[in-house]
Amino acid sequence: MPKAHVSIHDVAPHTLVLVEDLISMLQGVGVDRVMLLVIPGLSWSESNLDVLRSWVDQGHLLAGHGRVHHVASADSLYHKAHSFLISRNVAEHLSKTEDEIFELMRENHEWFMERGLPSPSHYVPPAWALGSISRSRLRDLPFETVEVLRGVIDVQSGTLYRMPLLGYEADTAFRACFLKVFNRWNSWSARKRNRAARISIHPNDLEFRLGHRISDDCERFHCQPDVSSLIP
Numbered sequence: 001m002p003k004a005h006v007s008i009h010d011v012a013p014h015t016l017v018l019v020e021d022l023i024s025m026l027q028g029v030g031v032d033r034v035m036l037l038v039i040p041g042l043s044w045s046e047s048n049l050d051v052l053r054s055w056v057d058q059g060h061l062l063a064g065h066g067r068v069h070h071v072a073s074a075d076s077l078y079h080k081a082h083s084f085l086i087s088r089n090v091a092e093h094l095s096k097t098e099d100e101i102f103e104l105m106r107e108n109h110e111w112f113m114e115r116g117l118p119s120p121s122h123y124v125p126p127a128w129a130l131g132s133i134s135r136s137r138l139r140d141l142p143f144e145t146v147e148v149l150r151g152v153i154d155v156q157s158g159t160l161y162r163m164p165l166l167g168y169e170a171d172t173a174f175r176a177c178f179l180k181v182f183n184r185w186n187s188w189s190a191r192k193r194n195r196a197a198r199i200s201i202h203p204n205d206l207e208f209r210l211g212h213r214i215s216d217d218c219e220r221f222h223c224q225p226d227v228s229s230l231i232p
Contacts, residue, residue: 002190004197004221005163005230007035007124010069011203013048018203023055025206026223029215033058035225037065037124040111049115056118061225063122064108064143066092093131101133102141109142121145122227128165145228147198152227161231164190164197168205168214176209183210187217196230197221 006026011019019036026034036055056062071092093101105123112119121144125131128149135158138146146153151163164186170176190197199218205211224230 001222002194002197002220003230004166004190004199004218004223005035005227006031006199006218006223006225007037007063007201007227009037009065009124009200009202010039011036011052011065012039012042012069013044014042015203016048016051018206020051021206022201022203023060025215026218029218031218031223033060033225034223035061035063035122035227037063038112038120039065039067039069040108041067044115049117052117059225061120061122062112062118063120063124064105064112065124066090066126067104067108068092069126071095091125091127091129091131093125093133094129096131098133098137101131102137105133105141105143122147145231147227152231154231163195163227163230166197166199166217167202168200168208168210169202170209171204173209179210183213183217187220190221198227199223 008019008022023034038052052062069090069092071089093104096104108123109119119142123143124147128147130146130148135153138153138155141155144155146155148160149165151161153160166183166186167179170179186197189195199221201214205214
């Protein structure tokens with residue numbers, strides 16, 4: 001059976017109930033542990049943090065996921081096009097300089113340590129949009145792996161390992177049609193090329209047009225939370 005890395009994106013104080021529902025659904029199809037992508041720059045109460053701690057105690061892994069997962073405006077033409085076509089208003093790396101991205105990622109990692117949470121080894125920029133930071137500069141950060149749209153970067157070697165992506169954030173008819181084709185192709189690609197896949201879930205996905213496909217896809221793969229174990 002092919003392997004897949006399963007992650008739940010956008011873990012935030014206001015999404016914890018939805019994330020819990022996703023965790024329960026995944027456990028129902030045999031996926032007992034997932035990676036949780038945490039947005040640190042929001043208003044986390046101590047009770048919210050206790051929820052994260054309880055998930056860690058259950059064996060789930062935490063990863064960094066931006067700062068606030070929102071941008072007020074897109075500064076560059078590329079960022080504006082990216083927002084229109086893919087990311088809407090969440091790709092907070094794209095209008096930042098390399099130094100600003102570096103600082104954002106460094107602060108992301110420190111947030112976990114300051115709150116007594118396990119230090120994340122994996123980082124996923126919002127919308128998988130890493131922005132203008134070089135792979136050589138990534139080596140100076142405490143993350144071991146960084147995820148982008150095409151796959152996962154091993155930070156120390158700078159190598160990008162291609163890893164097909166499956167997504168379900170189909171809140172419009174257009175997105176649903178696109179993601180059906182996108183997921184079908186990437187699922188085939190994972191099997192054909194003997195590569196691990198990524199099953200990436202967002203908090204509201206069960207309510208959207210492809211929510212019913214998440215459990216089916218998870219049952220087709222041997223799912224695990226640790227992406228580094230899937231890198232050759």
